[in-house]
Amino acid sequence: MIALDANGADGGPSIVAEGAARSGESVLLFGPRAQLGEPAGQVALVDAPERIAGGEEPVKAVRSRPEASIVQAARAVGEGRAEALVSAGTTGPTMAAATLSVKRIKGVHRPALAVLLPVPGGPVLLLDCGANVEVRPEHLVQFAHMGAGFMEAVLGVERPSVGLLSVGQEQGKGPPDVLEAGERLGEGSLNYVGNVEGFDLTAGTAQVVVADGFTGNVALKVLEGTSKALLRAIRDAVSGSPLATVGGLMIRGRVGRLRAEIDPEAVGGAILLGLRRPVIVAHGSFGPEGIANAVRLGRRAVDERMVERTAESLAAAGALRSAPAVSVARP
Amino acid sequence: MIALDANGADGGPSIVAEGAARSGESVLLFGPRAQLGEPAGQVALVDAPERIAGGEEPVKAVRSRPEASIVQAARAVGEGRAEALVSAGTTGPTMAAATLSVKRIKGVHRPALAVLLPVPGGPVLLLDCGANVEVRPEHLVQFAHMGAGFMEAVLGVERPSVGLLSVGQEQGKGPPDVLEAGERLGEGSLNYVGNVEGFDLTAGTAQVVVADGFTGNVALKVLEGTSKALLRAIRDAVSGSPLATVGGLMIRGRVGRLRAEIDPEAVGGAILLGLRRPVIVAHGSFGPEGIANAVRLGRRAVDERMVERTAESLAAAGALRSAPAVSVARP
Numbered sequence: 001m002i003a004l005d006a007n008g009a010d011g012g013p014s015i016v017a018e019g020a021a022r023s024g025e026s027v028l029l030f031g032p033r034a035q036l037g038e039p040a041g042q043v044a045l046v047d048a049p050e051r052i053a054g055g056e057e058p059v060k061a062v063r064s065r066p067e068a069s070i071v072q073a074a075r076a077v078g079e080g081r082a083e084a085l086v087s088a089g090t091t092g093p094t095m096a097a098a099t100l101s102v103k104r105i106k107g108v109h110r111p112a113l114a115v116l117l118p119v120p121g122g123p124v125l126l127l128d129c130g131a132n133v134e135v136r137p138e139h140l141v142q143f144a145h146m147g148a149g150f151m152e153a154v155l156g157v158e159r160p161s162v163g164l165l166s167v168g169q170e171q172g173k174g175p176p177d178v179l180e181a182g183e184r185l186g187e188g189s190l191n192y193v194g195n196v197e198g199f200d201l202t203a204g205t206a207q208v209v210v211a212d213g214f215t216g217n218v219a220l221k222v223l224e225g226t227s228k229a230l231l232r233a234i235r236d237a238v239s240g241s242p243l244a245t246v247g248g249l250m251i252r253g254r255v256g257r258l259r260a261e262i263d264p265e266a267v268g269g270a271i272l273l274g275l276r277r278p279v280i281v282a283h284g285s286f287g288p289e290g291i292a293n294a295v296r297l298g299r300r301a302v303d304e305r306m307v308e309r310t311a312e313s314l315a316a317a318g319a320l321r322s323a324p325a326v327s328v329a330r331p
Numbered sequence: 332m333i334a335l336d337a338n339g340a341d342g343g344p345s346i347v348a349e350g351a352a353r354s355g356e357s358v359l360l361f362g363p364r365a366q367l368g369e370p371a372g373q374v375a376l377v378d379a380p381e382r383i384a385g386g387e388e389p390v391k392a393v394r395s396r397p398e399a400s401i402v403q404a405a406r407a408v409g410e411g412r413a414e415a416l417v418s419a420g421t422t423g424p425t426m427a428a429a430t431l432s433v434k435r436i437k438g439v440h441r442p443a444l445a446v447l448l449p450v451p452g453g454p455v456l457l458l459d460c461g462a463n464v465e466v467r468p469e470h471l472v473q474f475a476h477m478g479a480g481f482m483e484a485v486l487g488v489e490r491p492s493v494g495l496l497s498v499g500q501e502q503g504k505g506p507p508d509v510l511e512a513g514e515r516l517g518e519g520s521l522n523y524v525g526n527v528e529g530f531d532l533t534a535g536t537a538q539v540v541v542a543d544g545f546t547g548n549v550a551l552k553v554l555e556g557t558s559k560a561l562l563r564a565i566r567d568a569v570s571g572s573p574l575a576t577v578g579g580l581m582i583r584g585r586v587g588r589l590r591a592e593i594d595p596e597a598v599g600g601a602i603l604l605g606l607r608r609p610v611i612v613a614h615g616s617f618g619p620e621g622i623a624n625a626v627r628l629g630r631r632a633v634d635e636r637m638v639e640r641t642a643e644s645l646a647a648a649g650a651l652r653s654a655p656a657v658s659v660a661r662p
Binding site: 119198 | 451497530531551556
């Protein structure tokens, strides 16, 4: 059973309900019954009209509003009524609710937000994309294991190559925390390929790229912004063509197909790693197919034991912290 | 007079000499006479065959090899025989030689490497792109003034908008150092527009985008890598077309023009700001026209009093450090 928050998607709850039905998976949907009516397919609806909006301070909102749909959905996962959490809403409340109810893997310092980059030629997992704006070397090492665990379990990539995002490929390039993390990863069990640079995100040099959440967030948004600006510029160049009627249509068709190839909806959204259950944050802009893919991604992560395999990899590498993890959500 | 290092360009010293002649400016060229022969145009040659390669540790190499071409060229600027330094070589040795000989503006903590992003619709200046992998808030504040000073003096942009690269546009988003720099800039005299995100680099939200050298370097390379990957993917899509003979040629022409629009050669390279004279680092891949543009950029920075105006702006904002700057190059 996948817990799915129907609130928060740009297209409204009905889009999310449609995606849930389309996924073919068993879904526990949290949203406004008044708007949604009786759900279709293998979907059970829990009436949860209250929603946490993007502008609110996430941790405060999640703690003070136990009936909000995302808080109820996360609680369903924490209490074992569902095996994974999928949200189509904003990242902040989803992270706060998941950290509160789903909790971290024992020995994991911090969860990290991972995004599968729609790179032509094969996906690249970038993490952390914004869960932690400041990190220590031991966090980066854990992120590497968490990212590799996802790629192995969910995408079936054997021994994915792992790189550390820095300012040069040479060893010794980067700030002290990155250098220290690189040394530890070099001595560890992962398929660590060393430093990678900004260029490498789209070159596929490493299948997992590890960064602090500040740099990772900037990198992700630069990549998205550049793709959009370029595709728009190409479209504009084409529609200004004197051969617009024939050639323009043809080009538009080809650019459209390229767009589809790098479409984030095909991927299923961002994944919050390091928690005891899979947590997926779909893009707010997703339509039903994007939501359905996010639900399927959650299902696959459960079936392929992503969390358990990540925990085993961290334990085998001695990368778990010795004291048991205390949830930041319980003061 | 512009001091120009002929060594270091991918195409060899003759490409640089050709660019010097083409610029139409008075140039003091440092390079191997055996290879270059007698220079053309307003170019005077100083025989300096010794070159510092990319793999060497820059500061060490610059200190131990006073006859290397980049060291001689920087010395010519430091001693007043030339007014600006242009290098077509690797960034590290240029920065080290310039810091040693050209020296920082009094009260400037650290020079910063600025790059004009070839964004369709108007250039955006991103700094620091890698001179300082770790910075303090007062450094970011100085970078903002240095970047604005360049845009005003050299590009003629009146009161350029300045943004601070972070993970969200809301105030309060980002690590403590970025927040503190944002507060100071908000109280200052610049046209400060607040936090900008990775998307904004290509959206033109701010004309000057300020970041630490780690994040700025990653952002720049992600932008370059994404552009290249996308343009390649488009070219591949087009050449696989059944209408390749006619439509393909047409599309290739249009993509080619777009490529030209975002061509870094048209811009003139990176600029090292915060020193007492303009210092330009051209791309190693530049041909003669790119080199000529870099020389013209240096000339314009001198004529428009970029350094003096930046120093005045820093002083008026109280952003200079009170103790006189001590060159890091003199232990």
